[in-house]
Amino acid sequence: MSLSGRTALVTGGGSGLGAAIAAHLTAAGARVVVTGRRAEPLREVAGRLGARAEVCDVADPAAVDALAARLADEEVSILVNNAGVAGPVAPLTEITPDEWDEVFAVNVRGTYLVCRAFLPPMVARGDGDVINLASVSGKRPLARRTPYCASKMAVLGLTSTLAFEVGPAGVRVNALSPGPVEGDRMDRNFRLEAERTATSVDEARAAFVGRAALGRMITADEVGAAIVAMLAMPGMSGADVDLSAGMVA
Ligand SMILES: NC(=O)c1ccc[n+]([C@@H]2O[C@H](COP(=O)([O-])OP(=O)(O)OC[C@H]3O[C@@H](n4cnc5c(N)ncnc54)[C@H](OP(=O)(O)O)[C@@H]3O)[C@@H](O)[C@H]2O)c1
Incomplete structure (x- = not known):
């Protein structure tokens, strides 16, 4: 599968799964832009892969719009919404409103904001792929993790709904639900x-x-490989691809 000639934006690309996804997209020939809040990890990944590093807080609408403006000439046609936070591990009654809001601000609002900023050019060109990182926890919930599990369920809902909105324009929207990595x-x-x-x-x-x-x-490498494999399936949209070693089997 060659992604040569395509530009991919990977949010949260400076560490963890995002860095592995960026490496696999680069190896498949894509030009990659990694984004996150901290400059240093982004620079390290970008330096290693020959990617572009752009600082951006995905929960901040102005920052996301500014990023889209900076990347206007890049023709981003692959958007991987990977940035996410795990949130508190506690019973719901012990979770503060601020802790709750932070998880939704990054995992759900961030995904919405980045889609909002980067979809219009894809729709106008009539081609593009959005892959949202959900989680097996969005399907098989874990006690003491309500905000995280609920946020990933919301990501799955956003994915399947958005697929119907932009599908007619030729843009695919799918989710990847990794199990614990x-x-x-x-x-x-x-x-x-x-x-x-x-x-x-x-x-x-x-x-x-x-x-x-x-x-x-599963391993971070398996997640990166799965993203590239999903991009090789142009007939797939609105899907939730499970990569959990069978945790929901
Ligand atoms: N690891 C797992 O077992 C697992 C399993 C299933 C699903 N997932 C999902 O996979 C994704 C990546 O997980 P991970 O384990 O690689 O997490 P991670 O190691 O904690 O990395 C998260 C990345 O997101 C970035 N980020 C966090 N908040 C951000 C914000 N407001 N704006 C921009 N970037 C932000 C972080 O960079 P900065 O801090 O510099 O912003 C970091 O690079 C997440 O969506 C997670 O929920 C993970």
């Missing part, structure tokens, strides 16, 4: 869960991973 973020969750349930970190990990049909988590 090997790395620091999950290691931190396992430590918290072990503390909470007075078990060992290994036991907390085994209990969680045992929920997946394949008995394992």
Whole structure:
């Protein structure tokens, strides 16, 4: 699959899954722009991949519109809405309104704002791909994670609705729902869960991973490869692609 001649914008592209997605898109031939709030990780990724780094807070409408203006000549035709925050791990009754709002501001409002700014040129050109990072938690909820799970359910709803709005113009909108990904973020969750349930970190990990049909988590590389594979399916829109090692099987 060659993405040569296409420009991709990856939000949250300075770290984690975003950096892996940026690497896979670059390897497939796309010109890549990575964006996020912190300049340093973006510069590192951009330097390594030969990508363009642009600081932007996706929850800030003015910043997102300014980014779209700066990239007007780039003809972004692949938009990966990956920026996201995990939010608090606590019962709903202990979550503050500010904590709740921050999760929705980035995960849902940010996705909406970036789509709002970057879709019009794609619609005008009659081609483009939007891929929104949802999560298996948007389908198989986790207790003590209400804002995150609810925000990812909202991302799935936004995806399927938007697919119908821009589909007639030839623009595809899909979601990728990863399961838990090997790395620091999950290691931190396992430590918290072990503390909470007075078990060992290994036991907390085994209990969680045992929920997946394949008995394992997925890797950031698999997420990057899945994004490129989704771009090779021009007949797909409004889909929610599960990449959870069978956590919802
Ligand atoms: N890791 C998993 O197990 C997993 C599983 C399923 C789904 N996901 C989803 O996959 C996506 C990436 O997850 P990850 O694990 O790679 O997370 P991560 O390592 O925490 O990275 C999140 C990225 O988003 C950026 N970001 C956060 N708030 C932002 C904002 N307001 N504006 C712009 N950028 C912002 C961060 O950069 P700055 O802080 O510099 O802004 C960072 O680069 C998220 O949507 C997440 O919900 C992750």
